[in-house]
Amino acid sequence: KLSNVAFVPRFFTNAVSLSRCIGAGIHFDSGRHYLYQERPSNVISQLEFNGGHWLFDSCPGDRPSTDEVAAFAVRMRRSEAQRQRLRVSKEDAHRIFAHASPEAIKHLPEAVEGLELVLGTSSPSGRQCPTCIESKLSNIVSRRQPSxxxxxxxxxxxxxxxxxxxxxxxxxGGEKYLLHFVCEYTGWHKGVCIPDRKASTITLAFKRYVNKVLRTY
Structure with missing residues (x-):
């Protein structure tokens, strides 16, 4: 009864694991091309080096005939059935095709045979896809504790x-930006909407924030 055997589909031979052989006291001599058990004088199989592999065969009397093993041969035949069309949404196509741009997604049915985009769906832009946003980040945020x-x-x-x-x-209210404050010690967040990024506007908002902290806390 076979044990510790790995089945490899379409691999028309037997693969022997050296690590399994060592557990049974069987060792491999690559210089003289044979397997021996316990001691080198106890040779149990002669090997033949061919094409970068060591091959060993059974006794001629135990070897099956070609007709007996022909039934296990696998023949690959090209499918004659028509390939089914692939219907995907533009959002799925954006992920499948390596986060392509909306313009590239629009031309996919013309460039890819058998692909159909679902009508009524939209492809996310670079500002809507988290993966696209992260791939374009140029600064790495340090997570180290401050000194x-x-x-x-x-x-x-x-x-x-x-x-x-x-x-x-x-x-x-006419605002375009958010001034975001975070207290490092408490983790308290405070947001203030501002109409522009002028120094005077930011300074005024910062002073109001400081006055509120002093007045409240």
């Missing part, structure tokens, strides 16, 4: 400016 960490609330506050909408678009 001089904050020891009390509002000891150190981080400040960033975030664009709320697309260019030439504003909110109902």
């Amino acid at each position: 001089n960490p904050s020891r009390r609330p509002f000891y150190r506050v981080s400040l960033d400016i975030v664009q709320l909408l697309h260019e030439r678009a504003t909110t109902l």
